[in-house]
Amino acid sequence: MQFTAVFIKNYIMGNNMSLNDVCCYMPVWFGVITSFLVGLIAYECSIPQNTGLNVLTILLDIIKGKKSDDNLGLGSERFGGLSSPAVECALAATAFMAVVPAHLMRSVGGGYDNESIAVTALCLTFYLWIRSLRCGEPRSYLFGILAGIAYFYMVAAWGGYVFVLNMVGIHAAALVLMGRFDRKIYLSYTLFYAIGTFLATRVPVVGMAPLKSLEQLGPCVVFLGYQILYACEIVRKKHNLSRLDAWKLRFNAAIIAGIVGFLLIVFVAPKGYFGPISSRVRGLFVKHTKTGNPLVDSVAEHQPASGKAYFTYLQVLCTFAPVGTIFVMKFLGDGPSFLLVYAGAAYFFSHKMVRLILLTGPIASVLGGIAVGRMAVWSLHQFGFGIDEEGEEKEEKGDDGVPDDGKSGAAKDKKKKKAKKSPASSGSSSQSGTLSNFRSACDKAYKSNEGVVIRRTVAAICLVAFYMSGSSFKDYCWKMSTGLSNPSIILKGQKQSGEIVVVDDYREAYWWLRDNTPEDSRIMAWWDYGYQITAIANRTTIADGNTWNHEHIALLGKILTTDEEEGYEIARHLADYVLVWGGGGGDDLAKSPHLARIANSVYRDHCPGDPTCRAFGMMDRYGTPSAMMERSFLYKLHSSAIKSNVNADPTKFTEVYRSKYGKVRIYKILGVSQESKDWVESPQNRRCDVPGSWFCPGQYPPALQGVLARKKDFAQLEDFNRGNKDDDYQKQYFENLANPSKARDQAARAEVPKQQQPKISGDDGDAPSAEFQKPSQDKIDSVYNRWADTDETTLMWQIISSGNANDLNAWLQTNPLVAFVRSADGRGPMWWAFENRNQDMVKILMKVGVPHTDKDKYGKSPVDLLASN
Numbered sequence: 077m078q079f080t081a082v083f084i085k086n087y088i089m090g091n092n093m094s095l096n097d098v099c100c101y102m103p104v105w106f107g108v109i110t111s112f113l114v115g116l117i118a119y120e121c122s123i124p125q126n127t128g129l130n131v132l133t134i135l136l137d138i139i140k141g142k143k144s145d146d147n148l149g150l151g152s153e154r155f156g157g158l159s160s161p162a163v164e165c166a167l168a169a170t171a172f173m174a175v176v177p178a179h180l181m182r183s184v185g186g187g188y189d190n191e192s193i194a195v196t197a198l199c200l201t202f203y204l205w206i207r208s209l210r211c212g213e214p215r216s217y218l219f220g221i222l223a224g225i226a227y228f229y230m231v232a233a234w235g236g237y238v239f240v241l242n243m244v245g246i247h248a249a250a251l252v253l254m255g256r257f258d259r260k261i262y263l264s265y266t267l268f269y270a271i272g273t274f275l276a277t278r279v280p281v282v283g284m285a286p287l288k289s290l291e292q293l294g295p296c297v298v299f300l301g302y303q304i305l306y307a308c309e310i311v312r313k314k315h316n317l318s319r320l321d322a323w324k325l326r327f328n329a330a331i332i333a334g335i336v337g338f339l340l341i342v343f344v345a346p347k348g349y350f351g352p353i354s355s356r357v358r359g360l361f362v363k364h365t366k367t368g369n370p371l372v373d374s375v376a377e378h379q380p381a382s383g384k385a386y387f388t389y390l391q392v393l394c395t396f397a398p399v400g401t402i403f404v405m406k407f408l409g410d411g412p413s414f415l416l417v418y419a420g421a422a423y424f425f426s427h428k429m430v431r432l433i434l435l436t437g438p439i440a441s442v443l444g445g446i447a448v449g450r451m452a453v454w455s456l457h458q459f460g461f462g463i464d465e466e467g468e469e470k471e472e473k474g475d476d477g478v479p480d481d482g483k484s485g486a487a488k489d490k491k492k493k494k495a496k497k498s499p500a501s502s503g504s505s506s507q508s509g510t511l512s513n514f515r516s517a518c519d520k521a522y523k524s525n526e527g528v529v530i531r532r533t534v535a536a537i538c539l540v541a542f543y544m545s546g547s548s549f550k551d552y553c554w555k556m557s558t559g560l561s562n563p564s565i566i567l568k569g570q571k572q573s574g575e576i577v578v579v580d581d582y583r584e585a586y587w588w589l590r591d592n593t594p595e596d597s598r599i600m601a602w603w604d605y606g607y608q609i610t611a612i613a614n615r616t617t618i619a620d621g622n623t624w625n626h627e628h629i630a631l632l633g634k635i636l637t638t639d640e641e642e643g644y645e646i647a648r649h650l651a652d653y654v655l656v657w658g659g660g661g662g663d664d665l666a667k668s669p670h671l672a673r674i675a676n677s678v679y680r681d682h683c684p685g686d687p688t689c690r691a692f693g694m695m696d697r698y699g700t701p702s703a704m705m706e707r708s709f710l711y712k713l714h715s716s717a718i719k720s721n722v723n724a725d726p727t728k729f730t731e732v733y734r735s736k737y738g739k740v741r742i743y744k745i746l747g748v749s750q751e752s753k754d755w756v757e758s759p760q761n762r763r764c765d766v767p768g769s770w771f772c773p774g775q776y777p778p779a780l781q782g783v784l785a786r787k788k789d790f791a792q793l794e795d796f797n798r799g800n801k802d803d804d805y806q807k808q809y810f811e812n813l814a815n816p817s818k819a820r821d822q823a824a825r826a827e828v829p830k831q832q833q834p835k836i837s838g839d840d841g842d843a844p845s846a847e848f849q850k851p852s853q854d855k856i857d858s859v860y861n862r863w864a865d866t867d868e869t870t871l872m873w874q875i876i877s878s879g880n881a882n883d884l885n886a887w888l889q890t891n892p893l894v895a896f897v898r899s900a901d902g903r904g905p906m907w908w909a910f911e912n913r914n915q916d917m918v919k920i921l922m923k924v925g926v927p928h929t930d931k932d933k934y935g936k937s938p939v940d941l942l943a944s945n
Contacts, residue, residue: 077102077190077233100185103192107183108174113199114438115170117206118445120163120411125212127407134408137255138639153462156269161453168452175553177560178389178437184561191434194234199438201248202225202418205244206411208264209251217263224271231276238291239425239435244268245295247417252305256410262306271300288350290513369790370677370688370809371626374670381430388556389433392549393440402442403450415442455535457527500658565608569737581735585655585742586612588733593653596757600651600745602636602664602671603629609655618651626790630678631783633671636664636710637692638682643709644728648745649752654729656713659739665714668705669693680805687809700891711741752777850925851893860904861898863933869899881916888924895924902932910938 085098093101120126173179180192204226208219223244231237248265251257273286273296286292312322344350387394401419404412418439426432520529565582582605589599590613594646598616599609606620619632635643635650647654657663664671672689676682683689683704692704705711706722716724716731724731724743733742755761755777764772776784872894876884884905888895898904906926909917922928928938 077188079232080193081188099188101519103183103187103189104185106193106196107179107550109197110179110183110196110438111170111202113196114173114441115202115445117199117438118169118442118449119162119166120203120206120210121356121404121409121442122165122407122412122446122449124162125211126210126411129408130442131405131408134256145762161449163449164453165446165449167445168448169185169442169863172393172444173438173441175467175557176390176393176437176441177553177556178440180553180557180560182434184942186563190234190235194230195238195434195438197226197233198240198435200437202243202414204266205247205268206414208268209261209410209414211409211411214260217260217267220264220267220358221263221271223268223273225584226834227268227272228275228279231272231282232279235655236435237276237282238289239421241272241286241292241295243414243418243421245298246421247414248295248302248416249298252301253409255414256413257305257309259306259309260300261410265302266299269295269824274786276832294305298439298629299727300333367539369626370673371629374667374674379430381427381433385430385433386426386436390436390440391552392545393444395545396444396447396585397440398443399451400445400447403446404443405862411837415439419443446544451474451538455538458531458535522935555757577737579737579739581737581739582608583612585733585735585740589613589615589653589655589742592733596653597653597657599653599656600635600647602657602667603632604667605655605657625788626674627678630675631674632683632785632789633675634679634783636670637672637675637689637705637708639707640712640725640728644725644745646780646783647709648747649777652748652753653732654713654743654745656710656743657739658714658718658741659737663714663739664710668708668710671710672704677790677805680788681786684809686812687805688812690812700893713741714740738877749777749779752779810887855893855926856896859893860898863898863899863900863902866897868894868897869904872897872902873899873908874888876905876914876917877914879912879914879917881914881920884917885920888920892924895921895926901934906938907932907936907941910942913942 081095082104084102085093089098096860115907147239179195181187182189182195200224200276204219204223208217208223210216227237227240227244230240244265248261251727262596276282276286277284287296303325308326311317311325317325341350368832392396397419401416404415422432422435422439426434426436495936522531567579569577569579571577586609589597593599593615595614596616598618600614600618603619603621606617609615609617610620619629631646635646637643658665662664669689669692672683672692673687676687676689683691691702692708693702694700694705701711712722714728715722718738728746729743730746731741733740734742735741756774759772762772763775875887895905904926906918906921906928909921910928918928931937
């Protein structure tokens with residue numbers, strides 16, 4: 077992405093445009109290119125020589141073991157030209173891709189991100205691959221070379237190159253299963269894979285992954301299989317082997333190759349040669365929606381897609397794309413068959429991960445374009461539009477295609493004589509006669525006056541439907557484009573008075589950092605906004621959007637979610653300022669449970685015995701923090717001087733900036749370790765890949781060695797090369813995710829502060845002497861008057877049913893408001909305490925202020941339950 081921007085600036089724009097402006101316009105420029113490439117894909121998959129097959133003919137080819145003629149579709153125009161409106165399909169696909177929200181979300185001005193050029197590279201690779209398979213052109217395989225080069229650009233642009241490689245590999249394998257393998261297809265894939273893989277290994281962050289990573293070895297196996305299969309074809313032709321002998325040869329070659337491959341795997345696997353499947357890719361195949369990696373699971377884009385998400389980003393294409401799929405299956409070929417592979421994979425993966433809806437934009441546009449193009453051309457042909465002289469002549473031909481003029485009788489007699497000489501017709505006269513009669517009847521009905529009326533009626537309905545849906549789709553995309561074009565860090569809000577306000581807190585905070593902090597300042601913030609701080613504030617961040625270093629992000633999560641004192645002692649060796657997102661919504665406090673889980677995945681003493689850190693978070697819907705959260709570094713800075721009795725330690729932090737609407741708060745860390753800062757900045761303590769390189773990762777200062785010694789490097793679930801197994805952690809992680817209520821209950825019981833658990837004397841029957849801070853009456857009413865079955869009511873019922881007054885007392889010490897919760901039947905803690913005849917709990921609840929005379933939905937008070945028992 078960066079190389080492309082600099083190339084455009086230096087060799088195309090020159091001094092006419094700044095590099096910043098080039099970066100802003102790049103997504104738009106590449107979006108235009110992508111739209112044209114999608115049109116070319118639709119064109120290539122609609123031309124006659126590529127669409128002469130269908131699903132039935134391919135099945136027959138597989139059974140017969142014989143490949144149909146490549147030029148079967150040349151010159152064919154069946155059903156009024158429906159089979160080959162390639163230009164119209166291309167125009168429709170281009171129009172769809174230009175405006176569909178699934179593409180707009182990565183092609184808006186200013187959206188300078190890897191995906192903005194990666195989608196272009198993806199479409200270019202796919203087009204060139206399909207183009208290399210064009211039927212009727214023996215040398216079309218040369219486009220495989222260009223496809224390999226385009227794939228190299230894709231590798232350099234985005235980690236999603238794995239998807240591109242596997243799509244081409246799966247399609248190459250599918251062509252073999254379809255019985256379409258030949259010299260041209262062999263050369264196309266061989267050139268693509270050999271050139272593309274060689275160039276891909278030149279990308280530093282990729283290296284030898286295409287030959288080691290399990291998620292990329294599939295296409296390598298297909299490549300090797302192609303070599304074996306082509307060698308067998310050479311032997312078959314050379315020795316003129318029969319079909320049975322040819323299959324024996326292939327089977328023996330496959331067995332030998334399998335044995336050699338197995339021995340090779342046994343030899344290299346123990347040495348750690350093969351790399352594991354990444355957690356993101358693994359998450360696309362597991363039944364549950366989590367990957368076992370809390371960092372990956374915390375990203376919203378990695379969650380499954382809903383039906384609403386498809387309609388939001390594809391809208392009318394949700395209808396047209398399936399219709400286009402049917403047309404592709406009817407007019408199939410080597411190239412168009414790729415669309416079926418791409419469509420199936422794109423839908424499957426996007427359903428698993430909402431971020432990958434991006435991949436559905438091109439294929440949905442192609443299929444939608446094919447559907448609209450073919451149907452629109454057919455509809456126009458019914459009214460005589462778009463039919464040339466040759467087409468008019470064909471309309472006047474008889475059932476057998478011979479012009480109905482004076483010579484037609486002689487021609488028909490000649491064909492009849494030829495038919496009589498045909499052994500096939502004489503051998504199966506009854507079957508072929510029935511089929512011929514049926515087809516003749518259909519043709520006559522199709523061309524009759526009534527048939528013309530029906531066709532034109534259907535055509536008119538189609539054209540009206542296209543106009544209405546197209547107009548609605550255009551308006552919808554315009555509205556979506558407005559939202560997608562707005563900066564993600566500038567929000568619109570509305571006051572209670574109805575006044576519209578623009579919330580620009582984030583940029584203003586970054587500008588404040590740029591203008592009011594030393595240039596060598598280090599800013600600590602959660603990794604989500606690291607890029608924003610770097611780009612707008614021009615300051616060094618502790619972590620940015622690059623999530624490769626799991627352990628480093630876990631350390632940041634530990635700082636933010638551990639106790640204020642411990643977090644400060646770590647932070648003072650790493651940063652000068654702390655930036656916190658507040659103001660509700662998706663602020664840092666809302667994300668903080670994920671932060672705690674990520675921290676615990678490396679620092680297991682962070683939430684002992686609780687991989688999902690249920691002890692850290694809000695205890696109820698009223699915003700009451702758990703004890704662990706209340707003590708945390710993040711909570712103190714986030715809620716300081718906002719919530720009662722919450723203040724950041726003034727000896728450790730000074731608030732230096734608060735944005736206009738409270739969305740951002742910035743604190744200066746007091747007592748920063750200058751020794752650690754100097755040590756980190758020293759060139760001697762940086763590890764460069766080569767002398768004089770710009771790639772020089774730093775190291776942690778020696779003062780943090782005590783903290784780092786407690787970490788356990790995170791090993792993802794599927795990493796079979798790791799020496800130490802971590803199965804117990806993963807097992808408990810998934811168990812807690814599967815049963816969050818149980819995990820939350822256990823955490824709530826374990827996390828209650830010991831100092832808030834006064835012993836309750838049972839000798840004299842007196843109520844506990846601990847004092848409760850009674851909530852305001854408004855808060856009590858809002859909770860007490862809402863009857864619903866919630867996690868709080870379930871946990872409260874369990875505590876009271878267990879008879880453990882200490883647990884109840886401890887919970888009410890931290891959150892007295894939960895004493896007033898009521899379930900859907902109107903009963904609450906007081907009813908359950910009377911029902912269990914627990915006098916100690918009744919006294920505790922009465923001390924908080926819970927009444928005992930109110931009635932439930934059945935008209936019974938807590939005292940009534942005592943009497944009934």
